[in-house]
Amino acid sequence: MNPMRCLIGCVLLLAVQLAAAGPKIERWQTPSGARVLFVESHSLPILDVQVDFAAGTAREADGKAGSAALTHALLDLGVPGMDETQIASRLADLGAKLSGGVDMDRASVALRTLSMADKRGPALDLLRQILGQPLFPNDAFERERARTVAALKEALTRPDAIASKTFWAAIYGAHPYARQATPESVSALERSDVIDFHASNYNAQRATIAIVGDLSRAEAEALAADLSLAMPAGKPAEALAEPALPSGGERRIAHPAAQAHLLLGLPTIRRGDPEFFPLLVGNYSLGGGGFVSRLMKEVRDKRGLAYSVQSYFHPLGQLGPFQIGMQTKKEQADEALRVTREVLATFLSQGPSEAELLAAKQNLIGSFPLRLDSNRKILENVALIGFYDLPLDYLDRYQENIERVTVERVRAAFSRVLRPGQMVTVVVGGE
Known part of the structure; x- marks a missing residue:
């Protein structure tokens, strides 16, 4: 067994065991x-x-x-x-x-x-x-x-x-x-x-x-x-159709602002998708982890192309979006897009490193109790579980599901839902 993987597993298993379980629902x-x-x-x-x-x-x-x-x-x-x-x-x-x-x-x-x-x-x-x-x-x-x-x-x-x-x-x-x-x-x-x-x-x-x-x-x-x-009995809502994936391409809109606004993405996953946790962990390394993410290091730290750049998955009842977003000087928009696409392509082919995976898991597991530290936060999580009909042990198993993620699962999940040829790019700014 790979010693680094063994160490990662032991550390995270201990963290999961020490962390508080979710509330009884x-x-x-x-x-x-x-x-x-x-x-x-x-x-x-x-x-x-x-x-x-x-x-x-x-x-x-x-x-x-x-x-x-x-x-x-x-x-x-x-x-x-x-x-x-x-x-x-x-x-x-x-x-x-x-x-x-x-x-x-x-x-x-x-x-x-x-x-x-x-x-x-x-x-x-x-x-x-x-x-x-x-x-x-x-x-x-x-x-x-x-x-x-x-x-x-x-x-x-x-x-x-x-x-x-x-x-x-x-x-x-x-x-x-x-x-x-x-x-x-x-x-x-x-x-x-x-x-x-x-x-x-x-x-x-x-x-x-x-x-x-x-x-x-x-x-x-x-x-x-x-x-x-107090409410009418009514009828249940009909299920929404699955959205068709876009054909990709760029939309550029002129605007006099000094900063260009860039968005890239496409519909990806719905609530309850079994690959949510590999995508969550992987996205922390890609663009969801702030200053430790690859996009931030490559776009901001190394090249100074943007003050901030981030990515996220937003699952909905049907396929919710994956989105990368940033602001940059309008004359740097093309270079920022090129670097962003290169970082994404590398991540899709290789996934996170073992060190990135460990850092992502430690952060997501360590911060999880903060999501349940008030009645209001518990209510928000319970309401989400109820509306989207998620398992009652969703919160109990949240940290366990993160701990089980591997580099291979991240790479497979990203390759399944992120198709660069069908990603839409929007640029607002410049002529």
Whole structure:
């Protein structure tokens, strides 16, 4: 046996054994059809609840780009008997906080509240109304639509936003993941479009409820049942089609900015792909590990072509993107692209060195407990596991799965999903 590999295995096995295991996750389904994941924790008198709906931008109807984000923005701006000011005051009085967001796959609404019955009861009542009975007041709709249009117009002046929009459109083509709001598409939306989007997508069959905090299992079951009963039963979301891979090529867009923005990538993996861990470990060495990554050393340290360069995999319900991104002086854009492609080609053929592999594993394993050091972080991980139907021991085996990665597995995984001939390049800057 290779002595270096033996040493690597012993060191990492010890690290895995010493590291804390993931939280105990319980799973069930409400009578209304919502999936529920629960982590009981009495260390703080806090309750965190997150409801994820299959209501991301990929679920927007043709010609209605922007309706997912606008619907989400209006949820807490009016319910029966309360306007947005009263809702905000009520939350403040209870010491509760709402948050959330929208991406391609899901729309999320999260509530943090004190766990005492006199606080959590009213806070959860308000959450039920926000999810199941939003009024979408016309004045709030007009205001938020105008605000969104203004933000989109402003973004069209920024090279980073232009590059991102062009990149997503290029790698996903006609797939729903390519759908992006424009000033024109949002201006054309009517209040009825928001009402229709909510009715079609915010239902119990499309909901995943994650609960973390100071609650018993029986209390969590009652909470989840009440929340799901506040929603229409609805229908489960249909699976999205797998996106076709792009044909490669470059898109260059002129911009007066001094810096050129460069993006390279293509769709690669979905959530739950068994090769996620080799790709995660390998990408740390390629471009995800900051100053220790190859891209940073070759592009920044040796040649001074960029202040920062990074790469990442972003798995989704369907094939999510791999992306390399950087900014450089516009007269250096071609050289930066050449060096980046050379580094990627070498990595695809050779994979990481044993030393790079060890450094990547040590960092990913050593930093893992920081991903679970608060109820909020636990909630985010549990919500992801629930929405994407990952194994309940996903967090328990996370470090073990990293420790098992080898150079050969990294090289095989990268060769399977990264096809240089089909990678799209976007350059925004210069003439």
